[in-house]
Amino acid sequence: MKTAITARLHQAQASASRVPHSDSHGPQRAAYGGWWCAVGAALLLAACSKGGEPAAPVGKQAVQVGVVTLQPQSQQLDASLPGRTRAFLTAEVRPQVSGIIQKRLFTEGAVVKQGQPLYQIDAASLQATERSAAAAVAKAEASQRTLAATARRNAELVKIDAISQQAYEESQAAALQAQSDVAVAKASLETARINLKYSRIEAPISGRIALSAVTPGALVTANQTTALTTIVQMDPMYVDFTQSSADVVQLKRELEAGRFAKVEGDKIAVRIKLDDGSDYAHQGKLAFAGVIVNDTTGTLTLRAVVPNPEGLLMPGMYVQALLPTALAPDALLVPQQSVTRDLTGRPSVLVAKEGDVLEKRDVELDRAVGSQWLLQSGLKAGERVVVDGFQRVKAGDKVKPVEVDMQAKAARKSTRGEPPVQAAADAPAAQPASK
Incomplete structure (x- = not known):
């Protein structure tokens, strides 16, 4: 190809030399010669390009990605159950003799002690x-x-x-x-x-007293239906929550199959989340587990006793109870950010195999454990799952894996209160090929 182009270039130069050599045609001959030289140079470059041999070879570099190596671990499994707080003790104060109320001897909303005078009847x-x-x-x-x-x-x-x-x-x-x-x-x-x-009505229990339903001068009768006031004891507190009977049956089957181990202990610890999503500072103990299924809701009722020294919990609050249900002795956990789903909702991850080549792997997930998924099948211990940078790669690409410490990353986020500035190991960036 180069020989043919060179021959054509020589022909063009010969044609240019046959132009008359009169002085009047000197500028024209010079123009023809320059034009044909430019055309020849362009044709030579085009021929080189069509030959598939670039002037300067470009090498594609491997994209750096963050990976997590799966390791089996003993994982406690919790069930997140909705619940309501209940007062540990509740007493409705009623008169036991008839008469006229002379004095109210307490401050509404205050904490009263057992035996403290509340009302004085004439x-x-x-x-x-x-x-x-x-x-x-x-x-x-x-x-x-x-x-x-x-x-x-x-x-x-x-x-x-x-x-x-x-x-x-x-x-x-x-x-x-x-x-x-x-x-x-x-x-x-x-x-x-x-x-x-x-005639002097006293507090039957210690606790926080509610509003008074009567004022001095009111006539009250013995054992009347309307309470004068109510006292609730809020330390400790009850938390009543419900669990689906279907979940209970499924858990029993998994325990019998040996997939999970039973949580042992006379008093199972129960963690509480408030309705704003924050963790309650004190752990409770499971005090009662129902044995009768509600025929309307299909749920069992459970009760936990929770300390409430600061009085943060109040009767009737909505909370979430985290109840330990089983123990997975060899659990594999994958970060939720590593899992993607297709249009049908099927989950998959990218795995860095030997040779640092990516492979798409379909997985089956059991349940969420914090910010991770409990793996049911699809992966095995020791495999490397891509957690950062997978948006810039695809299956079959050769990558440069860098191990990511997910615990340290989560700790930085919780400490700063915002997503941290990502380091090279935490957020690998693709390196563009040189041109």
């Missing part, structure tokens, strides 16, 4: 009843002393036949009856004193 009538009962006791005791003395005297007289047997027996019965009258009078006095004590 006790004038109750005091009078108590004094009357005390007088009745004194009268009964006086009568009992008289009849007891008569009975003792008749017991001596009957021995010498000074009185009849009937008179003796009647005196003994009268003495016993007088003794019973004293007991009845004392019981009435005790009742009067109890009612007088109930």
Whole structure:
């Protein structure tokens, strides 16, 4: 090809030399010669390009990607279950005697102690009843002393036949009856004193007290249906949550199959997440697991006892309970950011095989464990999964793998409160080929 082009170039130069050599054609001949030289140079370059041999060879460099090497580990599996907080103790305060409220002796919303006075009921009538009962006791005791003395005297007289047997027996019965009258009078006095004590309504439990339903001057009756106020004890707190019966059955099957190990312990620790997604500072203990499935919702009810020293939890709050359900002894976890899905939703990852060549691998995922997926099948221990830079590569590409420390990366994010500046090992950048 180069020889043909050179021959054509020589022909062009010869044609240019045949132009008349008169002085008038000198500029024209010079123009023809320059034009043909330019054409020849262009044809020579084109021929070289068509020959497939670039003037300067360009080498494509391998793209640097971040990878994580899968290692088996013992992983506790948690079930995230919705729940509501319940007060550990709740007491509705009601009057046990009738009367007019004279005073309210507490501050609404404050913390009260067991036995602390809450209301004072007008006790004038109750005091009078108590004094009357005390007088009745004194009268009964006086009568009992008289009849007891008569009975003792008749017991001596009957021995010498000074009185009849009937008179003796009647005196003994009268003495016993007088003794019973004293007991009845004392019981009435005790009742009067109890009612007088109930004129001052006290807190039955310690806790935080709610609003008062009555004000001084209100008439209240014994054992009325409307509570005067309510006291709740909030340390500790109950957390009631539900679990699907289908999940329970599936877990039992997996335990029987040996895939997972059972979580042992008398008191299983339960972690709590608040409704804003933050972690609650204190762990609770599982106190009760239901055995009857709700025929409407198909769920079981469970209850945990959670410390609440700061009073952050309040009755009726929505929370998430993280309940340990099983232990995966040889779990393989892949970061969620490494998993992509096709249009049908099937998950897959890119694996750096031997020779640092990428392979697309379909996987089956079990459940989310934090920011990772628990792998069910598709990968094995020791394989390298691409977690960073996979947007710039595809299956079959040769890459330069760099190991990524996912724990350190997550720690930097949590410390700074924002995505950190990525280093070369964390966010490999593709290096463009030289031109």
